[in-house]
Amino acid sequence: MEKLIEKIEKGSMPTHDEIVQLLALQGESALLLHRAAHRVKRKILGNKVFLRGLVEFSNVCRCDCLYCGIRKSNEKVARYTLSDAEILENARFAIDHGYGAVVLQSGERNDENFVKRVAEIVSGIKKISADVGITLSCGEETPDTYRLWRESGAERYLLRIETSDAALFQQIHDEKANYQRRRRSLDDLREAGFTVGSGVMIGLPGQTLDQLATDLEFFRDQDLDMIGMGPFLAHGDTPLGKRYPDTEEIKQKRLLLALNMIAVTRLMLRDVNIAAATSLQAISPADGRQRGILAGANVIMPNLGEAAKKRNYRLYDNKPDIDENAKNARLELEKSLQKIGEIIAYRESGTPLHYLKRQ
Ligand code: SAH
Secondary structure, eight states: OHHHHHHHHTTOOOOHHHHHHHHTOOHHHHHHHHHHHHHHHHHHHTTEEEEEEEEEEEOOOSOOOTTOTTOTTOTTSOOOBOOHHHHHHHHHHHHHTTOSEEEEEEOOOOSHHHHHHHHHHHHHHHHHOSSSEEEEEOOOOOHHHHHHHHHTTOOEEEOOOBOSOHHHHHHTSOTTOOHHHHHHHHHHHHHTTOEEEEOBEESOTTOOHHHHHHHHHHHHHTTOSEEEEEEOOOOTTSHHHHHSOOOHHHHHHHHHHHHHHHHHHHHHHOSSEEEEOHHHHHHSTTTHHHHHHHTTOOEEOOBOSHHHHHTOOOSSTTOOOSOTTSHHHHHHHHHHHHHTTOEEOTTOOOOOHHHHHHO
16 A cells, blocks of 8 residues: 555556545555645645635525535525625635635525625625635526626636536435536636636445545546535434434544545645635544645635624534634634644635646
């Protein structure tokens, strides 16, 4: 196994079977894998970590994904939408505190009002700072909407494929969701000129290592610039969460599997941005994201303000909702990264190297 890791660290592309073997690693050999991926991150991207301020600006959603806490049919959720002023205030906070980019995330809506508002908010943020990077994560929209949002100033878009396996995709979504349409949306985003990110949930009920290996090949073949993926976590008010409740043991397994996925992604894709997702932190509050960095990730997305506090943007149970922007929390994060030899790249928007090279 050491030989295989060494070979891939040097840049040779693993076969499908080798990817499966790497994803299955545990204990000391998993650590060897993570360290190799972290070295590749260091070598190609340096010891920098980019920060993106995450604004979860609305939990109103027209979709009914079987795993997601803010799905349309979940009547227990108090729905909210932040005002333009609140969103701009969050963005201003991020800019003032040196976050190089903001991510605006919400449930999915495609009515004209929403589409127009998002465009206006994006240009509003660009008026505060022309340099701050803006990433949108608002789901599937029409090519026209993607173009409008791109023209209003957003450079990046995150849309997870959730799983690249068409059958599993259908199993975890309601009948209105469509795998081919999701794939087309990724193409539409690229055509609209976005830097495109995608990703999957890791440890879904019934998901195999073979499918996860195919997910990694999908990332590579789609030539993605950004990868955001994290462990699946049950939400008690969703069909999937009710049917497959989490245990501590399952969560720890998924955490390790997620770290292995991050590591193999770094080894295969080299120069992309990889986020250490919030769901890592949900399983391991003290060090989940740091472990993500140590397995090859280079982006952290602290949650900004209001929405997190209100607890209503709860995609899964035990989602961390501490105030990550309180001065203490920021200094803690900085210190914990320093301990592992990483520094926060303040005021850098952090365009993925992979994207820059393609231009
Ligand atoms: N509506 C937007 C963004 C909101 S959801 C969109 O569709 O892109 C953002 C991500 O949270 C989803 O893509 C999904 O991968 C993740 N997520 C949702 N429910 C989850 C759960 N129960 N466990 C882990 N991740 C979850």
